[in-house]
Amino acid sequence: MIALLVRDLRLAFRAGGGFGLGLAFFLLVAVLVPLGVGPEGGTLGKIAPGILWVGALLSCLLSLDRIFALDFEDGSLDLLATSPLPMEGAVAVKAFAHWLVTGLPLTLAAPVLGVLLYLPPDGYGWLVLSLFLGTPALSVIGAFGAALTVGVKRGGLLLSLLVLPLYVPTLIFGAEVVKRGAAGMEVATPLALLAAITAGAAGLLPFASAAAIRVNLR
Amino acid sequence: MEMRVSDLAVQRGGIVVLEGLSFTLPPGRALVLRGPNGVGKTTLLRTLAGLQPAVAGQVSIPAESLAYASHADGLKATLSVAENLSFWAAVYGTTLVETALEGMNLIALRNRWAASLSAGQKRRLGLARLLVSGRPIWVLDEPTVSLDAASVALFAGAVRAHLAAGGAALMATHIDLGLDEAEVLDLSPFRATSRSARQDAGFQEAFL
Numbered sequence: 001m002i003a004l005l006v007r008d009l010r011l012a013f014r015a016g017g018g019f020g021l022g023l024a025f026f027l028l029v030a031v032l033v034p035l036g037v038g039p040e041g042g043t044l045g046k047i048a049p050g051i052l053w054v055g056a057l058l059s060c061l062l063s064l065d066r067i068f069a070l071d072f073e074d075g076s077l078d079l080l081a082t083s084p085l086p087m088e089g090a091v092a093v094k095a096f097a098h099w100l101v102t103g104l105p106l107t108l109a110a111p112v113l114g115v116l117l118y119l120p121p122d123g124y125g126w127l128v129l130s131l132f133l134g135t136p137a138l139s140v141i142g143a144f145g146a147a148l149t150v151g152v153k154r155g156g157l158l159l160s161l162l163v164l165p166l167y168v169p170t171l172i173f174g175a176e177v178v179k180r181g182a183a184g185m186e187v188a189t190p191l192a193l194l195a196a197i198t199a200g201a202a203g204l205l206p207f208a209s210a211a212a213i214r215v216n217l218r
Numbered sequence: 219m220e221m222r223v224s225d226l227a228v229q230r231g232g233i234v235v236l237e238g239l240s241f242t243l244p245p246g247r248a249l250v251l252r253g254p255n256g257v258g259k260t261t262l263l264r265t266l267a268g269l270q271p272a273v274a275g276q277v278s279i280p281a282e283s284l285a286y287a288s289h290a291d292g293l294k295a296t297l298s299v300a301e302n303l304s305f306w307a308a309v310y311g312t313t314l315v316e317t318a319l320e321g322m323n324l325i326a327l328r329n330r331w332a333a334s335l336s337a338g339q340k341r342r343l344g345l346a347r348l349l350v351s352g353r354p355i356w357v358l359d360e361p362t363v364s365l366d367a368a369s370v371a372l373f374a375g376a377v378r379a380h381l382a383a384g385g386a387a388l389m390a391t392h393i394d395l396g397l398d399e400a401e402v403l404d405l406s407p408f409r410a411t412s413r414s415a416r417q418d419a420g421f422q423e424a425f426l
Contacts, residue, residue: 003308007294007301014296075290079347082267082286083309218270 001093004085008097011070018066022059022102023109029055030113041118048117049127049178055113056106056131056174057138057167064142065159067098068150068213077150081217087210095143095206096136103135119182126181130194134174137198140205141166147209151216170197219245219280219354221386223266226275227410230261234273234410241403243386245354248377248397251390253405259390260289262405263359266388285310285353289360291344295333299324299343302332303350310351318349321376323369337364345373356380358389370395 012019033051034044071077080090110131111124119127145163149155176190220242227237235258243249251259265272266279267286293302303315319325322342327335332343341364348356356377362370374395377387381399 003305007297007305010301011294011296016296071292074292074294075288076292076294078264078269078288078290079286079292079306080309081269082284083306084282084311085309 001085001089004080004090004093005097008094009100012097012101018063019101020105022063023105025059025062026055026106026109027113029058030116034116045118045120045182048114048119049123049175049182051117052110052114052119052127053130053134053171053175053178056103056110056135057171059106060102060135060138060142061160061163061167063098063102064146064163065149065156067094067143067146069146069155072150077213078217081214087213088206091143091147091209091213092140092202092206095140095202095209098143099136099139103131103139107131107135119178122184123178123182126187127178130174130177130181130191133191133195133198134170137170137194137201138167140198140201141170144205144209144212147212147216150213170194173197219283219384219386221266221280221284221355221388222276222278224276226262226265226277227273228258228261228265228270229273230258235261236405236408237274237410239275239405239408243355243388245384245386246381248381248387248389248400250395250397250400250402251388251405252392252402257405257409259405260359263357263388263390264288267357279355283353284355284357285348285351286357287344287348287359287361289363291340292347293332293340293343296331298329298331299335300328302343303346306347307350310353312350312352314350314352318346321349321379322346323372338366338369341365342369342372345376349376354385356385356387356389358387358391360391361389362391362393362395 011017030052037044068077071080081087107128110127114124114127142163145159148162149159152158173190173194177187177194180187180190222242224240226239227234229235241249251262253259264270266277267284300315303318307313307315319328322345324342324346327339332340335343345361361373365373374397377397380387
């Protein structure tokens with residue numbers, strides 16, 4: 001398990017590994033939106049939570065098809081399936097590696113980009129917390145979508161269509177936490193729901209993903 | 219540690235390709251599968267490896283004893299030769315990386331990226347994974363593709379050492395390995411007749 005995590009992280013950081021792709025996209029969104037909307041702080045501050053969450057979600061989506069497609073193409077997914085590693089564990093580890101490479105850097109970079117978007121001062125803590133709790137769900141749900149489309153050539157479009165609706169609850173509650181937090185309101189309810197989505201997805205979806213991969217390998 | 223297959227039928231793409239296949243593979247023996255392209259060698263090996271379900275028949279393989287090598291080597295281009303092997307060693311819980319590097323004559327290449335290897339060298343690295351696995355039953359699909367004569371001899375030597383150590387090997391190959399002790403099983407007689415192939419018509423496949 002740890003070997004698989006180390007391997008996936010190593011691959012991500014080496015040439016062509018895709019680390020930084022999501023982060024760069026997130027950065028672009030956060031830089032371009034103020035230019036498009038205009039420099040007025042009031043408007044930007046109001047839309048900042050939504051923009052940051054949408055940006056995080058889209059940049060997560062960008063690297064999803066790599067989770068299993070690369071292993072499928074070079075045959076290592078077959079070999080992993082016949083190895084002593086349980087497929088459920090392998091899926092969970094690969095989703096976790098995906099989060100470490102995309103979700104975690106996004107979470108850490110978000111406060112800096114919040115400044116560009118005039119995010120109200122009270123919102124920063126909630127922004128980091130909501131991304132920290134919510135982005136793992138994005139990776140796990142994304143891994144499920146990637147598992148469903150693993151044998152499909154150019155499955156990226158199908159993957160996005162499958163995964164986007166599943167991302168909606170995370171987006172709604174994630175952005176709601178930041179919005180309420182920035183306005184100084186009570187955040188417990190959306191925060192609890194966000195955490196519940198992540199916990200549920202992380203607990204259940206690896207089993208569904210493993211089953212989908214087994215079917216796709218036949 | 220014996221692999222036993224009885225009355226097995228396997229399917230590819232919803233069509234039964236082989237049926238009524240029975241054989242046993244005791245320790246210390248090698249079995250070479252032959253047959254024309256498309257007869258179902260790869261399908262049979264994938265079924266035995268557990269990647270797809272059998273249509274009928276029984277397969278009995280001792281738990282945790284099988285190492286499968288497919289057409290593709292499953293190498294990661296941006297990992298070095300030693301890193302590729304260390305990963306599989308960790309997965310299988312062995313420490314046989316050095317032995318495997320030596321066995322497949324890869325010592326000099328250990329720090330090269332897999333991307334910069336030639337096709338034959340990649341294949342040798344793919345086969346070294348079997349040595350690393352420490353599993354007694356090898357299931358090999360065309361193991362000698364893109365190997366030169368010297369490497370084929372090296373591989374045959376590795377298989378012979380594996381058999382001598384009580385292992386077994388089942389391989390699909392078209393060329394002569396120089397393994398005189400290996401039995402040959404021609405799959406052509408087990409080709410599914412069109413009647414039984416039609417019968418299947420894939421209820422399950424409709425969903426998948």
